[in-house]
Amino acid sequence: METRKVQVTGGSTYTVSLPKTWATENDVSNGDTVELYADNETLLVTPQTDVDHQEGALDVATLEGTELVRAVFTMYVRGFDVIRLEANRIATDQRRAIRSAVQGLVGVEVVEEGTDHVVVQDLLDSAELSIVNAVTRMRLIATSMLEDSVTALVENDDDMATDVIERDDDVDRLFLVVSRIFRATLRSPRAAEGLGVSREDCFDFHSSARQLERVADHAVKIAQLARKLEEIPADVADALCALHEDAATILEQALDGLFADESETATELGHAALESVLAIDEHTRQIDAMLRELEPVQAQSLGLILDSLSRSADYGGNIAETALQKAAPRPSRV
Numbered sequence: 001m002e003t004r005k006v007q008v009t010g011g012s013t014y015t016v017s018l019p020k021t022w023a024t025e026n027d028v029s030n031g032d033t034v035e036l037y038a039d040n041e042t043l044l045v046t047p048q049t050d051v052d053h054q055e056g057a058l059d060v061a062t063l064e065g066t067e068l069v070r071a072v073f074t075m076y077v078r079g080f081d082v083i084r085l086e087a088n089r090i091a092t093d094q095r096r097a098i099r100s101a102v103q104g105l106v107g108v109e110v111v112e113e114g115t116d117h118v119v120v121q122d123l124l125d126s127a128e129l130s131i132v133n134a135v136t137r138m139r140l141i142a143t144s145m146l147e148d149s150v151t152a153l154v155e156n157d158d159d160m161a162t163d164v165i166e167r168d169d170d171v172d173r174l175f176l177v178v179s180r181i182f183r184a185t186l187r188s189p190r191a192a193e194g195l196g197v198s199r200e201d202c203f204d205f206h207s208s209a210r211q212l213e214r215v216a217d218h219a220v221k222i223a224q225l226a227r228k229l230e231e232i233p234a235d236v237a238d239a240l241c242a243l244h245e246d247a248a249t250i251l252e253q254a255l256d257g258l259f260a261d262e263s264e265t266a267t268e269l270g271h272a273a274l275e276s277v278l279a280i281d282e283h284t285r286q287i288d289a290m291l292r293e294l295e296p297v298q299a300q301s302l303g304l305i306l307d308s309l310s311r312s313a314d315y316g317g318n319i320a321e322t323a324l325q326k327a328a329p330r331p332s333r334v
Contacts, residue, residue, distance in 0.1 A: 055082040108121065243309050
């Protein structure tokens, strides 16, 4: 840490010098312009840049399949707008993996191909990105997936179960968008200013989006088991539906608290959700006792579904804790 004294020049202008080491490392010299961003009691200084698109290159010669898909996702989340994938020769299987990765991203397309390279670019206008809208969309999809997965189970509807599984890709794409936006706000105060959301709030939305992604994953797990199971006992079906309603209520209260504008409302909803989580364990034990009376293979599958519903409620509790932290007073300097 370095300190500088604030001086007044011209009678009304406050000035402070920049550390030479920082200026040298960031190529800031006499006559250059820097950007200033006010964030509550903090003033952030960054070199001015005219770069609108971040370009990056990646050697994919040794990557294939899932590893290559994951590498493209990583470059996207890191904030690159143009990603050049290079190798002595891009194999057919590699091109297939790259296309699969592009399909898993929002607004990204292959814009150039050659024998030794493939270029993908994010064509989405950054001004159109909103972390709040992305998390809101994730909320709608993940909670509806959970509801439909239970409906598919109790109604023995394989088509609905398949639809739940297919919707998981939408949640994954949105989570990558949220992660990309969040990382952008960590790198640049300009990104946070453009969003109109503080970096602390971006962290809270990213954390909650992770919980929603997990809820969607458990909805998929329930749907996959639903396709394998035949009709289940009516009393067990009713009990699982009731448990889902409890879990759904927790998720709704927690998410309403996260998005609430008033701290008092957010706090009330957060506490209500967390108190309901405590009752889930007892409800789960009651259903578990019912499953012990069933045939072992069926009981095992239904036990996994029971666990997924219980975990979804826990994820709602995690979001509720985030909502409480977001609503809490922020410390200020004394």
